[in-house]
Amino acid sequence: MNETPKPIAGTASYLDDRLGAGSFLKRNLRKVFPDHWSFLLGEIALYSFIILLLTGTFLTFWFKPSMGHVEYQGVYEPLKGVMMSEAYASTLHISFEVRGGMLIRQMHHWAALLFVAGMMVHALRVFFTGAYRKPRELNWLIGVLLLTLALAEGLTGYSLPDDLLSGAGLRITEGVAISLPIVGTYITFFLFGGEYPGVDVISRFYTLHILLIPGILLALISAHMVLMWVQKHTQMPGPGRTEHNVVGAPFYPAFMAKAGAYFLFTFACIAGLGTFAQINPIWLFGPYTPADISAGSQPDFYMGFLEGALRLMPAWEINFLGYTLPLSVLIPALVPMGIIMTGLALYPFAEQWVTGDRREHHLADRPRNAPVRTSIGMAAVTFYGILWLLGANDEISTHFHIGLYETTIIGRFAIFLGPAIAYWITYRICIGLQRRDQDILSHGVESGVIKRLPHGEYIEVHVPPAEDIADHLRGKKQIPIVPGDEDKDGIPPKGVRGPIGKLRAKASKFYGTDHVPLDGDGHADGHGHGHDEHAAVGAGDKPRELH
Amino acid sequence: MIGTGISVNSITARRRRHPLARLAVVALALGLLGGGYAVAAPSDSTADAAVASGKADDVAEGKSLFVAHCASCHGLSAEGTSMGPTLVGVGAAAVDFQVSSGRMPAADPSAQAPRKPLGEWVTPEAVRQLAAYVQTLGGGPTIPTKEMVSGGDAAKGGELFRANCIQCHNFVGAGGALTYGKYAPDLNESTPEQIYEAMATGPQAMPVFNDSVVKPENKADIIAYITQVRGQVDPGGFGLGRIGPVTEGLVVWVAGISFMSLAAIWITAKKRKRTSK
Numbered sequence: 001m002n003e004t005p006k007p008i009a010g011t012a013s014y015l016d017d018r019l020g021a022g023s024f025l026k027r028n029l030r031k032v033f034p035d036h037w038s039f040l041l042g043e044i045a046l047y048s049f050i051i052l053l054l055t056g057t058f059l060t061f062w063f064k065p066s067m068g069h070v071e072y073q074g075v076y077e078p079l080k081g082v083m084m085s086e087a088y089a090s091t092l093h094i095s096f097e098v099r100g101g102m103l104i105r106q107m108h109h110w111a112a113l114l115f116v117a118g119m120m121v122h123a124l125r126v127f128f129t130g131a132y133r134k135p136r137e138l139n140w141l142i143g144v145l146l147l148t149l150a151l152a153e154g155l156t157g158y159s160l161p162d163d164l165l166s167g168a169g170l171r172i173t174e175g176v177a178i179s180l181p182i183v184g185t186y187i188t189f190f191l192f193g194g195e196y197p198g199v200d201v202i203s204r205f206y207t208l209h210i211l212l213i214p215g216i217l218l219a220l221i222s223a224h225m226v227l228m229w230v231q232k233h234t235q236m237p238g239p240g241r242t243e244h245n246v247v248g249a250p251f252y253p254a255f256m257a258k259a260g261a262y263f264l265f266t267f268a269c270i271a272g273l274g275t276f277a278q279i280n281p282i283w284l285f286g287p288y289t290p291a292d293i294s295a296g297s298q299p300d301f302y303m304g305f306l307e308g309a310l311r312l313m314p315a316w317e318i319n320f321l322g323y324t325l326p327l328s329v330l331i332p333a334l335v336p337m338g339i340i341m342t343g344l345a346l347y348p349f350a351e352q353w354v355t356g357d358r359r360e361h362h363l364a365d366r367p368r369n370a371p372v373r374t375s376i377g378m379a380a381v382t383f384y385g386i387l388w389l390l391g392a393n394d395e396i397s398t399h400f401h402i403g404l405y406e407t408t409i410i411g412r413f414a415i416f417l418g419p420a421i422a423y424w425i426t427y428r429i430c431i432g433l434q435r436r437d438q439d440i441l442s443h444g445v446e447s448g449v450i451k452r453l454p455h456g457e458y459i460e461v462h463v464p465p466a467e468d469i470a471d472h473l474r475g476k477k478q479i480p481i482v483p484g485d486e487d488k489d490g491i492p493p494k495g496v497r498g499p500i501g502k503l504r505a506k507a508s509k510f511y512g513t514d515h516v517p518l519d520g521d522g523h524a525d526g527h528g529h530g531h532d533e534h535a536a537v538g539a540g541d542k543p544r545e546l547h
Numbered sequence: 548m549i550g551t552g553i554s555v556n557s558i559t560a561r562r563r564r565h566p567l568a569r570l571a572v573v574a575l576a577l578g579l580l581g582g583g584y585a586v587a588a589p590s591d592s593t594a595d596a597a598v599a600s601g602k603a604d605d606v607a608e609g610k611s612l613f614v615a616h617c618a619s620c621h622g623l624s625a626e627g628t629s630m631g632p633t634l635v636g637v638g639a640a641a642v643d644f645q646v647s648s649g650r651m652p653a654a655d656p657s658a659q660a661p662r663k664p665l666g667e668w669v670t671p672e673a674v675r676q677l678a679a680y681v682q683t684l685g686g687g688p689t690i691p692t693k694e695m696v697s698g699g700d701a702a703k704g705g706e707l708f709r710a711n712c713i714q715c716h717n718f719v720g721a722g723g724a725l726t727y728g729k730y731a732p733d734l735n736e737s738t739p740e741q742i743y744e745a746m747a748t749g750p751q752a753m754p755v756f757n758d759s760v761v762k763p764e765n766k767a768d769i770i771a772y773i774t775q776v777r778g779q780v781d782p783g784g785f786g787l788g789r790i791g792p793v794t795e796g797l798v799v800w801v802a803g804i805s806f807m808s809l810a811a812i813w814i815t816a817k818k819r820k821r822t823s824k
Contacts, residue, residue, distance in 0.1 A: 040811035044804075078701045078775050096782070106783055113799040114807075121804060164709065164718065165791060258814050265810040269803055277802075278783030279795050284719050284776065286709045294713040295723025295731060301796025392793045397724035403658075404724040 033255040034235035034248035038125045040262055044118030047266035048111045049221060055108040056210065062098050064090040065160065065206035067199045076283050084162075084287035087202045091161040091282055107274035112157060114270060116150050116302040123147060123344070127377050129364035131234040133357070137348040139227040144345045146220050149213055151302055156209040158300055161280070162202055167288030168297040170197065172310070179329040197290060234364045237475020239468045243362050296395055305384050308391035309336045312411045336387055343380065354507045356482040356495070368437070369476040371430035372511045375423045382422035386414050434516035437473045440465050441518065479512035567655055574630070578619030582611070609680025612673055616652050625684055630656060637748060638687020639678035644744035646674050648737070650751075658728030659751050662736060688747040688757075695763060696739035699771030707765055708772050711756065719789045720773050725752050735777050739770045 004012075016022040033039075066086040072079050074089065075096050094101035123143060126132055132140035155173065159166045174196045178188045193200035232246050241247045249255050273279070285294070299307050309332030316327040351373065352358065367374040389396070393407040444462035451459050464470065484496045484505030491497075496505040614623065620631030627633030631653075634641070645651035649663040678690060709718070717723050720734030729752040734742065746766050749755030761769070787794040 035815050037808070037811040037815040040814065041808070044807045078705050078772055078779075080702045082702050082706060102783055109795075110799065110803070113795065114803050117799050117804050118807070121808075164713075261814055262810065265807065265814075269806050269810075273798070273803060274784075276784040277795075277798055278781045278786050280792075281781065281783060281786075281789070284789060285791075286705060286718065289709075292709045292713065294709075294718040295715050296717045296721065296790050296793070298792045300792050301799065304792075304796065394724040395790055395793045398722050398730055403728040404726060 028229075029250070029252035031229070031251040032246045032248045033251060034233055034241075034246055036236050038129075039233060040258075041118065041125050042122035043259060043262050044266055045115050045122060046118075046221065046225075047263045048115035048118055048270065049217065050263075051111045051267060051270055052108060052115060053214065053218075055104045055111060056214075058104045059094060059101075059108060060210060062090055062094045062101065063087070063160070063206075065203045067162065067197075067202050072287075079283065079286070082287060085202065087160060087162040088282070088287045091163070095283065103271075103274055106277075106279050107270050109279045110273040110277070111270045112154055113279075113300060113302075114266070114273075116147075116154060119143075119147050119150055120302075124377070124381070127344075127347070128367040128374055129234065129236075130361065130370055130373065131364050132348045133361040134348075134352070135231055135360050136227075136234075139224060139231070140348055141345055142220050142224050142227070144341060146217065146224065147344075148341055149217055149220070153209060153213045153217065154300055154302055156205040156213065158303075159205050160202060160209060161282045162288050163280075163282035164285040164288050164292055164294060165280075165282070165297055166285075167197070167290070168293055169299050169303070170201065170288075171290065171293075172299075172307075175329055176333040179326045179333065181323075181325060181330075197288075232362065234362055237363050237366070237472055239471040241363060241471075241475075243360065246362075296398075298392060298395070301388070304391035305336055305340075305387035306333065306391070308387035308389065308393070308411070309333070311393055312387070312390055312408060312415060314412075336383075340380065340384060351511075354482075354504065354511050355480045356508065357480045363475060363477070365477070366472075366475065368430040368433040370479060371427050371434070371515075374430050375426040378426040379419035379423040382418045383415065386411060386418050390415075431515055434476075437476070438516050438518060441470065441473055474518065476518050478514060481512035482508040484509065571655060574619040579615060581623065582614035582618055605676045605679040606683055608673075609676035609678070612668070612677045613680055616668070617677075620653070620656075625681065634681050634684060636685035636687045637681065639682040639690050640688035640744040641748040641750065642678040642681045643674055643690045644741050644748060644750055646677060647671075648741055659730060662732060688744070691740055691743040691747075696743045696767060696770050699764070699767035699769070701768070701771040701775045703765070704768030704770065704772030705776075707761065708769050711761065712769065715753075717790065719776055721788065721790050734773055737773075739774060742770050742773060743767075 012022070064086045068086045069083055070086050070089050072082050072084055072089055072092065074080075074092050076092055079092070091105070094105055096102070126140065126143070155169065159170045159173075174188055174192065177191060178184045180187060188196065191201065191204070192198040193204070233248075235241050235246055235248065238247070249258075286292070298304065310329070313328050313332045316331070318325040318327060365373075367377075390407065390411040393411065394404060396402060397404040397407055444464045447461045447463045449461040451461050453459060465473070482496055482505055483493050484502075486492045492501065492505070495501060496508075613621075613625065617625070617631075617634075620628060621634050622628045622631075625634035627635075645660075646669060647665075649665050649669070650660040652666070653660040654663065681687075682689065712720070715723050715725065715731035716734055717731075722733035723731045725731060731752070737745070743766050744750075745753060746756040746761060746769070747758075756766075781789075787798060
């Protein structure tokens, strides 16, 4: 009964002898993965990518990446007899005549949106928990690269159907390329094979979209996963969790079941959206002609921040010796993208430089416990969010009856004030939450039991927090500060000398100073020493009587 | 086009908060007073043409309606005031468009008069009379017949619509924003006649697409496209307002990411039972 059947045992040992699979699997199937809901967010992107590959392959069977002119003779009545590119006609064919084509096309587009959105929430989780810290900086960089490539993949895919809306996006791409000083014209002619729009761009974007970029994405995603596997996943602080272990469920069977279930959820989400929510109805947009443009032309959401930057930008332009520098296109195209992507890429290294922290970190930070990082993150989210929102300012204006110019003017102020306000609010919330944690550790939690004392006073009995909660709260770690004090000869320590060094010392102090030091053993303010009972509201005037 | 049961009073009441509303009420009262006088006073024969065409009654009725409802802004002989432009030469089409869509009489003198429920007096009959009166003032585009607004070629109309209309009205006529508080309205509620009249007369912020710019048969093509597309059942599911990627992005975050987050929370909430303890 306990013996392995011969066909299985034979095959297994055959493979084992040749691949060494047995020991590999034995080692890796028991790999432990920590459990936290936010650790699954990255998988949204992973599974969306798999669905993108599958649905995308289906679409390539019928899509014709050609800008050759044809007369539409398909089933969609309001376009019959209209001249259009083969790319557009074949996309209409997929939508209306290929069995299941509409569903797969819609799933492909929804999966694309979910892919980028999943990457974004995953990146935010990694950022706010400090999971990019040593030894994971390189994996973080791969992630930033993946996000950038996903935008390029989205842009090329969005352009393929050659409908009026995608043409508007293509026109902006051309505008950005041609606005580059000196090389702009050359790049544009190289990209489009001559004057815009030419006859080449769709087939070129097609190759990029289905071959080059997905290939790189696949390679980088694999590297991302392997690195994560080798370096192990970070875990939230909690009972028994240290920098040297991983507490959680083994890959097989527990984590595999969860990951499998999550794939099915992702599939359900994308299939559900693809079935019930219409996306990119190209038949309504019509075929692209460079002369036509529609009100409410927007890019897909992940390009919205660039659209917003373009809409907010004043019409600045420098004319110098017959050359034009169109700042109104250059700045919005390059600056926000530069701030966000470069900022993301450099953050782990900047933080290391400021804190002087070269240690390995496997325990994640709770966002409140690194208030400056969290506030910087929220300021960046606000910056991005305002640009993104203003990318839809015409829709906001139309549907909420706000003047179009007012939205632009408000946006121009908000883009500078918003991040500052978000920084301050987030910082205060972090400090407040830290105080609350401190309060729970030193005072305990409300038990719900009201006790009447002999002299008539009512108090609420507090009990110590549950073990796991207390451990979770005590997981807060000091952020190191670079020593900046001068010695007795007035010489500052190495690394903080000179103007940049001084700046570093200041930044370090600002970044690392703990305003609410954790005092877990209940001595924080003299209350609760050795007692479980504390005065409730109303007893504040005579707390000492309790001790 | 029969009155929708919402009285003129309730419309003014809703707008009462606007500081200019008081001015409008005073102007309306004065207009009514003056209008009453004008009706009572012996009138000269301005409507000779109409008398000749046997519509004298319409014109006279139209004039009294005009005096009662329009003259406060447009002037007693439609010569225009600082509050409203002259109506000499705008034609019956302009009157039919503005009044049958509820834009006129305007509730308040803002950047643009919105489509709104019709007042009780605005019957097809009254609109016809008012239009007949304004037509006598100096000609202009006339109200299109049923034949002029039907039977167009939608595919041809789609091309013209994309070339001429969508930069303001959006690719399915969902409307769009314009400068200084103005906007291109949603075309979903417009009747074929109103669409034709809008092209012929260029109301509010809209340019005039007269018969030499867009031929009458091409106007019918455009109307055919608009009505055909707006009547279409969205083949891909819910249309999400048909305004493109903005609502799609909203859906992927609000529905997609929320759903996936809840799924993640649900999956990880299932903890393994500790065997010890």
